[in-house]
Amino acid sequence: MRRSPVTASRVAIVTGAGRGIGAAVARRLASDGFAVGLLDLDEAGVKQGAEAIVADGGRAVGVALDVSDAGQVEAAVTRVAEELGAPTVLINNAGITRDNLLFKMTEQDWDSVLNVHLRGSFLMTREVQKYQTQEKWGRIVNLSSTSALGNRGQVNYSAAKAGMQGFTKTLAIELGKFGVTANAIAPGFIATDMTAATAERVGMSFEDFKAAAASQIPVQRVGTPEDIANVASFLVSEGAGFVSGQVIYVAGGPKD
Numbered sequence: 001m002r003r004s005p006v007t008a009s010r011v012a013i014v015t016g017a018g019r020g021i022g023a024a025v026a027r028r029l030a031s032d033g034f035a036v037g038l039l040d041l042d043e044a045g046v047k048q049g050a051e052a053i054v055a056d057g058g059r060a061v062g063v064a065l066d067v068s069d070a071g072q073v074e075a076a077v078t079r080v081a082e083e084l085g086a087p088t089v090l091i092n093n094a095g096i097t098r099d100n101l102l103f104k105m106t107e108q109d110w111d112s113v114l115n116v117h118l119r120g121s122f123l124m125t126r127e128v129q130k131y132q133t134q135e136k137w138g139r140i141v142n143l144s145s146t147s148a149l150g151n152r153g154q155v156n157y158s159a160a161k162a163g164m165q166g167f168t169k170t171l172a173i174e175l176g177k178f179g180v181t182a183n184a185i186a187p188g189f190i191a192t193d194m195t196a197a198t199a200e201r202v203g204m205s206f207e208d209f210k211a212a213a214a215s216q217i218p219v220q221r222v223g224t225p226e227d228i229a230n231v232a233s234f235l236v237s238e239g240a241g242f243v244s245g246q247v248i249y250v251a252g253g254p255k256d
Protein backbone atom coordinates (compact mmCIF):
# COMPACT_ATOMS: atom_id res chain seq x y z
CA MET A 1 0.00 0.00 0.00
CA ARG A 2 1.49 3.39 -1.00
CA ARG A 3 1.19 6.20 1.52
CA SER A 4 2.33 9.77 1.07
CA PRO A 5 3.60 11.75 4.07
CA VAL A 6 1.07 14.53 3.32
CA THR A 7 -2.00 12.33 3.52
CA ALA A 8 -0.65 10.09 6.30
CA SER A 9 -2.13 12.30 9.01
CA ARG A 10 -5.31 13.24 7.14
CA VAL A 11 -8.70 11.76 7.87
CA ALA A 12 -11.45 11.16 5.33
CA ILE A 13 -15.10 10.28 5.90
CA VAL A 14 -17.03 8.36 3.24
CA THR A 15 -20.80 7.94 3.62
CA GLY A 16 -22.60 4.97 2.10
CA ALA A 17 -19.28 3.11 2.41
CA GLY A 18 -20.90 -0.27 3.14
CA ARG A 19 -20.85 -1.32 -0.50
CA GLY A 20 -20.71 -0.16 -4.12
CA ILE A 21 -19.11 3.18 -5.00
CA GLY A 22 -18.63 4.26 -1.36
CA ALA A 23 -16.76 1.06 -0.46
CA ALA A 24 -14.46 1.49 -3.49
CA VAL A 25 -13.78 5.15 -2.64
CA ALA A 26 -12.97 4.22 0.98
CA ARG A 27 -10.50 1.54 -0.18
CA ARG A 28 -8.88 3.94 -2.63
CA LEU A 29 -8.50 6.79 -0.14
CA ALA A 30 -6.96 4.33 2.35
CA SER A 31 -4.45 3.25 -0.27
CA ASP A 32 -3.73 6.94 -0.99
CA GLY A 33 -2.76 7.18 2.70
CA PHE A 34 -5.84 8.65 4.38
CA ALA A 35 -7.24 7.30 7.62
CA VAL A 36 -10.86 6.55 6.73
CA GLY A 37 -14.14 6.71 8.62
CA LEU A 38 -16.60 4.45 6.81
CA LEU A 39 -20.22 5.44 7.57
CA ASP A 40 -23.35 3.61 6.46
CA LEU A 41 -26.76 2.35 7.57
CA ASP A 42 -25.27 -1.13 7.22
CA GLU A 43 -23.04 -1.68 10.26
CA ALA A 44 -21.70 -5.07 9.13
CA GLY A 45 -20.63 -3.66 5.75
CA VAL A 46 -18.61 -0.77 7.20
CA LYS A 47 -17.08 -2.86 9.99
CA GLN A 48 -15.88 -5.36 7.37
CA GLY A 49 -14.57 -2.56 5.12
CA ALA A 50 -12.70 -0.94 8.01
CA GLU A 51 -11.22 -4.29 9.11
CA ALA A 52 -9.92 -4.92 5.57
CA ILE A 53 -8.20 -1.51 5.53
CA VAL A 54 -6.64 -2.12 8.95
CA ALA A 55 -5.49 -5.60 7.89
CA ASP A 56 -3.77 -3.91 4.95
CA GLY A 57 -1.82 -1.60 7.28
CA GLY A 58 -4.15 1.43 7.20
CA ARG A 59 -6.24 3.21 9.82
CA ALA A 60 -10.03 3.01 9.64
CA VAL A 61 -13.22 2.85 11.66
CA GLY A 62 -16.71 1.73 10.61
CA VAL A 63 -19.68 3.57 12.13
CA ALA A 64 -23.39 2.89 11.58
CA LEU A 65 -25.65 5.89 11.05
CA ASP A 66 -28.55 7.29 9.10
CA VAL A 67 -27.16 10.39 7.37
CA SER A 68 -30.56 12.10 7.49
CA ASP A 69 -30.62 12.05 11.32
CA ALA A 70 -28.84 15.10 12.80
CA GLY A 71 -28.07 13.43 16.17
CA GLN A 72 -26.59 10.34 14.53
CA VAL A 73 -24.51 12.47 12.16
CA GLU A 74 -23.06 14.49 15.03
CA ALA A 75 -22.27 11.36 17.05
CA ALA A 76 -20.65 9.56 14.10
CA VAL A 77 -18.44 12.49 13.07
CA THR A 78 -17.37 13.00 16.69
CA ARG A 79 -16.48 9.32 16.97
CA VAL A 80 -14.35 9.47 13.80
CA ALA A 81 -12.59 12.59 15.13
CA GLU A 82 -11.90 10.91 18.49
CA GLU A 83 -10.65 7.64 16.99
CA LEU A 84 -8.76 8.86 13.91
CA GLY A 85 -8.32 12.65 14.22
CA ALA A 86 -9.97 15.72 12.69
CA PRO A 87 -11.85 14.74 9.52
CA THR A 88 -10.98 17.17 6.70
CA VAL A 89 -12.10 15.12 3.69
CA LEU A 90 -15.78 14.32 3.19
CA ILE A 91 -17.31 12.18 0.46
CA ASN A 92 -21.12 12.55 0.47
CA ASN A 93 -21.98 9.30 -1.28
CA ALA A 94 -24.88 7.67 0.63
CA GLY A 95 -27.85 7.32 -1.68
CA ILE A 96 -31.09 5.54 -2.46
CA THR A 97 -33.53 5.34 -5.35
CA ARG A 98 -37.31 5.12 -5.08
CA ASP A 99 -38.19 5.26 -8.79
CA ASN A 100 -41.67 5.78 -10.17
CA LEU A 101 -43.46 7.90 -12.73
CA LEU A 102 -44.65 11.19 -11.28
CA PHE A 103 -48.32 10.25 -11.21
CA LYS A 104 -47.57 7.12 -9.17
CA MET A 105 -44.92 8.60 -6.88
CA THR A 106 -45.81 8.77 -3.20
CA GLU A 107 -44.87 11.61 -0.89
CA GLN A 108 -42.84 9.10 1.09
CA ASP A 109 -40.78 8.18 -2.00
CA TRP A 110 -40.16 11.87 -2.67
CA ASP A 111 -39.23 12.65 0.95
CA SER A 112 -36.99 9.57 1.45
CA VAL A 113 -34.85 10.34 -1.59
CA LEU A 114 -34.48 14.04 -0.86
CA ASN A 115 -33.78 13.30 2.79
CA VAL A 116 -30.90 10.91 2.18
CA HIS A 117 -29.18 12.84 -0.63
CA LEU A 118 -29.81 16.49 0.24
CA ARG A 119 -30.58 16.61 3.95
CA GLY A 120 -27.93 13.92 4.57
CA SER A 121 -25.24 15.81 2.66
CA PHE A 122 -26.22 19.06 4.36
CA LEU A 123 -26.02 17.54 7.86
CA MET A 124 -22.73 15.75 7.17
CA THR A 125 -21.11 18.82 5.64
CA ARG A 126 -22.28 21.16 8.40
CA GLU A 127 -20.63 18.85 10.92
CA VAL A 128 -17.37 18.22 9.04
CA GLN A 129 -16.79 21.86 8.04
CA LYS A 130 -16.16 22.63 11.73
CA TYR A 131 -12.95 20.61 11.48
CA GLN A 132 -12.08 21.80 7.97
CA THR A 133 -12.32 25.50 8.78
CA GLN A 134 -10.30 24.98 11.96
CA GLU A 135 -7.59 23.08 10.07
CA LYS A 136 -7.74 25.62 7.19
CA TRP A 137 -7.78 22.73 4.70
CA GLY A 138 -10.46 20.46 3.36
CA ARG A 139 -11.94 18.57 0.44
CA ILE A 140 -15.62 17.85 -0.15
CA VAL A 141 -16.80 15.54 -2.93
CA ASN A 142 -20.55 15.12 -3.50
CA LEU A 143 -22.08 12.35 -5.58
CA SER A 144 -24.44 13.73 -8.19
CA SER A 145 -25.54 11.74 -11.26
CA THR A 146 -26.26 12.05 -14.97
CA SER A 147 -29.87 11.76 -13.78
CA ALA A 148 -29.53 15.42 -12.68
CA LEU A 149 -30.09 16.19 -16.37
CA GLY A 150 -33.45 14.41 -16.28
CA ASN A 151 -34.40 10.74 -16.30
CA ARG A 152 -37.81 9.16 -16.79
CA GLY A 153 -39.15 7.60 -13.57
CA GLN A 154 -36.72 9.50 -11.34
CA VAL A 155 -38.32 12.87 -10.65
CA ASN A 156 -37.29 12.62 -6.97
CA TYR A 157 -33.75 11.35 -7.65
CA SER A 158 -33.03 13.77 -10.51
CA ALA A 159 -34.23 16.70 -8.38
CA ALA A 160 -31.95 15.53 -5.54
CA LYS A 161 -28.95 15.04 -7.84
CA ALA A 162 -29.45 18.45 -9.51
CA GLY A 163 -29.71 19.85 -5.98
CA MET A 164 -26.34 18.29 -5.14
CA GLN A 165 -24.78 20.38 -7.90
CA GLY A 166 -26.12 23.70 -6.55
CA PHE A 167 -25.16 22.62 -3.04
CA THR A 168 -21.60 21.90 -4.25
CA LYS A 169 -21.16 25.26 -5.98
CA THR A 170 -22.34 27.18 -2.92
CA LEU A 171 -20.02 25.20 -0.63
CA ALA A 172 -17.15 26.09 -2.97
CA ILE A 173 -18.01 29.79 -2.70
CA GLU A 174 -18.50 29.83 1.09
CA LEU A 175 -15.61 27.58 2.13
CA GLY A 176 -12.90 28.53 -0.39
CA LYS A 177 -11.31 31.08 1.91
CA PHE A 178 -10.70 28.35 4.48
CA GLY A 179 -8.69 26.25 2.03
CA VAL A 180 -11.64 23.95 1.40
CA THR A 181 -12.65 22.85 -2.11
CA ALA A 182 -16.00 21.30 -3.03
CA ASN A 183 -16.71 19.38 -6.23
CA ALA A 184 -19.30 16.95 -7.51
CA ILE A 185 -18.87 13.72 -9.42
CA ALA A 186 -21.80 12.87 -11.67
CA PRO A 187 -21.53 9.20 -12.60
CA GLY A 188 -23.32 7.59 -15.51
CA PHE A 189 -24.17 3.88 -15.33
CA ILE A 190 -22.02 2.19 -12.66
CA ALA A 191 -22.45 -1.53 -11.99
CA THR A 192 -23.53 -1.75 -8.33
CA ASP A 193 -26.45 -3.09 -6.27
CA MET A 194 -28.27 0.16 -7.11
CA THR A 195 -28.27 -0.49 -10.87
CA ALA A 196 -28.90 -4.22 -10.27
CA ALA A 197 -32.08 -3.21 -8.40
CA THR A 198 -33.13 -1.03 -11.37
CA ALA A 199 -32.65 -4.00 -13.72
CA GLU A 200 -34.89 -6.08 -11.49
CA ARG A 201 -37.53 -3.34 -11.42
CA VAL A 202 -37.69 -3.17 -15.22
CA GLY A 203 -37.76 -6.99 -15.48
CA MET A 204 -34.34 -7.53 -17.12
CA SER A 205 -31.39 -9.67 -16.08
CA PHE A 206 -28.51 -7.51 -14.82
CA GLU A 207 -26.27 -8.84 -17.63
CA ASP A 208 -28.76 -7.83 -20.35
CA PHE A 209 -29.37 -4.49 -18.63
CA LYS A 210 -25.63 -3.72 -18.52
CA ALA A 211 -25.15 -4.79 -22.16
CA ALA A 212 -28.02 -2.54 -23.27
CA ALA A 213 -26.56 0.39 -21.32
CA ALA A 214 -23.03 -0.24 -22.65
CA SER A 215 -24.24 -0.12 -26.26
CA GLN A 216 -25.40 3.49 -25.67
CA ILE A 217 -22.15 4.62 -24.00
CA PRO A 218 -19.37 6.01 -26.25
CA VAL A 219 -16.63 3.89 -24.57
CA GLN A 220 -18.92 0.85 -24.99
CA ARG A 221 -18.84 -0.36 -21.41
CA VAL A 222 -20.59 0.42 -18.15
CA GLY A 223 -18.61 2.02 -15.31
CA THR A 224 -17.15 0.37 -12.23
CA PRO A 225 -16.97 1.75 -8.67
CA GLU A 226 -13.20 2.08 -9.22
CA ASP A 227 -13.84 4.50 -12.14
CA ILE A 228 -15.46 6.83 -9.60
CA ALA A 229 -12.83 6.17 -6.91
CA ASN A 230 -10.08 7.27 -9.34
CA VAL A 231 -11.72 10.68 -9.81
CA ALA A 232 -12.45 11.08 -6.09
CA SER A 233 -8.79 10.31 -5.38
CA PHE A 234 -7.74 13.20 -7.64
CA LEU A 235 -10.31 15.65 -6.26
CA VAL A 236 -9.19 15.13 -2.65
CA SER A 237 -5.50 15.34 -3.52
CA GLU A 238 -3.17 18.27 -2.82
CA GLY A 239 -2.84 18.82 -6.59
CA ALA A 240 -6.57 19.52 -7.00
CA GLY A 241 -6.46 22.60 -4.77
CA PHE A 242 -7.42 24.99 -7.61
CA VAL A 243 -10.36 22.87 -8.79
CA SER A 244 -13.54 23.89 -6.95
CA GLY A 245 -17.26 24.17 -7.61
CA GLN A 246 -17.03 21.79 -10.58
CA VAL A 247 -19.28 18.95 -11.67
CA ILE A 248 -17.30 16.17 -13.32
CA TYR A 249 -19.37 13.77 -15.39
CA VAL A 250 -17.84 10.30 -15.26
CA ALA A 251 -20.02 8.53 -17.76
CA GLY A 252 -17.87 7.14 -20.57
CA GLY A 253 -18.85 10.01 -22.81
CA PRO A 254 -19.96 13.65 -22.75
CA LYS A 255 -23.01 14.75 -20.75
CA ASP A 256 -24.29 18.25 -20.13
Ligand code: NAP
Binds near residue numbers: 019068145187195
Ligand atom coordinates in the same frame (compact mmCIF):
# COMPACT_ATOMS: atom_id res chain seq x y z
P1 NAP B 1 -25.53 1.32 -3.43
O1 NAP B 1 -24.73 0.15 -3.90
O2 NAP B 1 -27.00 1.18 -3.27
O3 NAP B 1 -24.87 1.85 -2.07
C1 NAP B 1 -25.42 2.94 -1.39
C2 NAP B 1 -25.02 2.85 0.06
O4 NAP B 1 -25.61 3.98 0.75
C3 NAP B 1 -25.56 1.59 0.73
O5 NAP B 1 -24.53 0.96 1.47
C4 NAP B 1 -26.66 2.13 1.63
O6 NAP B 1 -26.84 1.42 2.84
C5 NAP B 1 -26.14 3.52 1.98
N1 NAP B 1 -27.22 4.34 2.47
C6 NAP B 1 -28.46 4.50 1.96
N2 NAP B 1 -29.21 5.32 2.72
C7 NAP B 1 -28.41 5.70 3.75
C8 NAP B 1 -28.60 6.53 4.89
N3 NAP B 1 -29.77 7.14 5.13
N4 NAP B 1 -27.56 6.70 5.75
C9 NAP B 1 -26.40 6.07 5.54
N5 NAP B 1 -26.15 5.27 4.49
C10 NAP B 1 -27.15 5.09 3.61
O7 NAP B 1 -25.33 2.59 -4.41
P2 NAP B 1 -24.11 3.02 -5.36
O8 NAP B 1 -24.47 2.64 -6.73
O9 NAP B 1 -22.82 2.62 -4.77
O10 NAP B 1 -24.30 4.62 -5.28
C11 NAP B 1 -23.49 5.46 -4.48
C12 NAP B 1 -23.80 6.91 -4.83
O11 NAP B 1 -23.56 7.14 -6.22
C13 NAP B 1 -25.25 7.30 -4.58
O12 NAP B 1 -25.32 8.63 -4.13
C14 NAP B 1 -25.86 7.19 -5.96
O13 NAP B 1 -27.01 7.98 -6.08
C15 NAP B 1 -24.71 7.67 -6.82
N6 NAP B 1 -24.78 7.23 -8.21
C16 NAP B 1 -24.78 5.91 -8.55
C17 NAP B 1 -24.86 5.54 -9.89
C18 NAP B 1 -24.86 4.12 -10.34
O14 NAP B 1 -25.03 3.88 -11.56
N7 NAP B 1 -24.68 3.14 -9.48
C19 NAP B 1 -24.94 6.53 -10.87
C20 NAP B 1 -24.95 7.86 -10.50
C21 NAP B 1 -24.86 8.20 -9.16
P3 NAP B 1 -27.76 0.09 2.90
O15 NAP B 1 -26.96 -0.95 2.19
O16 NAP B 1 -27.92 -0.23 4.34
O17 NAP B 1 -29.04 0.46 2.22
